[in-house]
Amino acid sequence: MTLDSINALDRAGFMAKLGHLFEHSPWVAEETWSQRPFRDVEQLHAALCATMRAASRERQLALIVAHPDLAGRLAQQKKLTQESTREQAGAGLDALSDAELAEFQRINAEYRERFGFPFIICARLNAKDAILRAMQTRLPNSPEQEFATALAEIEKIAKLRLLDVVNP
Numbered sequence: 001m002t003l004d005s006i007n008a009l010d011r012a013g014f015m016a017k018l019g020h021l022f023e024h025s026p027w028v029a030e031e032t033w034s035q036r037p038f039r040d041v042e043q044l045h046a047a048l049c050a051t052m053r054a055a056s057r058e059r060q061l062a063l064i065v066a067h068p069d070l071a072g073r074l075a076q077q078k079k080l081t082q083e084s085t086r087e088q089a090g091a092g093l094d095a096l097s098d099a100e101l102a103e104f105q106r107i108n109a110e111y112r113e114r115f116g117f118p119f120i121i122c123a124r125l126n127a128k129d130a131i132l133r134a135m136q137t138r139l140p141n142s143p144e145q146e147f148a149t150a151l152a153e154i155e156k157i158a159k160l161r162l163l164d165v166v167n168p
């Protein structure tokens with residue numbers, strides 16, 4: 001789609017096209033719609049991110065928690081959204097050895113235990129080895145740092161999802 005056609009959408013149409021950019025959180029697109037027209041994809045992305053940033057901490061936490069674990073139970077059961085399935089496959093997470101899968105599940109559990117939310121990294125920008133390394137290096141971080149990093153990674157995930165919809 002072109003940006004012009006995005007700018008011409010009513011609220012329902014906008015949500016139908018962009019409601020999935022933030023995982024299970026269509027409110028981000030819904031609350032950004034009224035700011036159209038957007039000048040370019042970058043400005044649209046920035047406006048969506050500003051909506052996410054302006055939300056309460058509670059809502060931001062719910063957005064983070066809405067993400068599936070990488071190589072987690074939902075992935076094993078093939079119950080991911082279409083975008084998540086593609087993102088995890090892009091990182092090579094759909095083809096792990098048993099040992100790698102066990103390692104992911106161990107660190108996922110440790111991370112959740114420590115922070116109370118899932119480990120978030122933009123899977124389309126990182127292959128499985130880089131993801132495992134990042135999990136290990138981020139585990140000692142403070143909850144504040146990890147909350148901030150999770151939101152920053154969600155912005156990258158949303159940008160790539162947006163570029164799948166709108167041709168810049």
Ligand code: GUN
Binds near residue numbers: 070123157
């Ligand atoms: N959980 C952690 N990283 C990601 C990601 O890039 N995409 C999705 N859908 N879930 C994640």
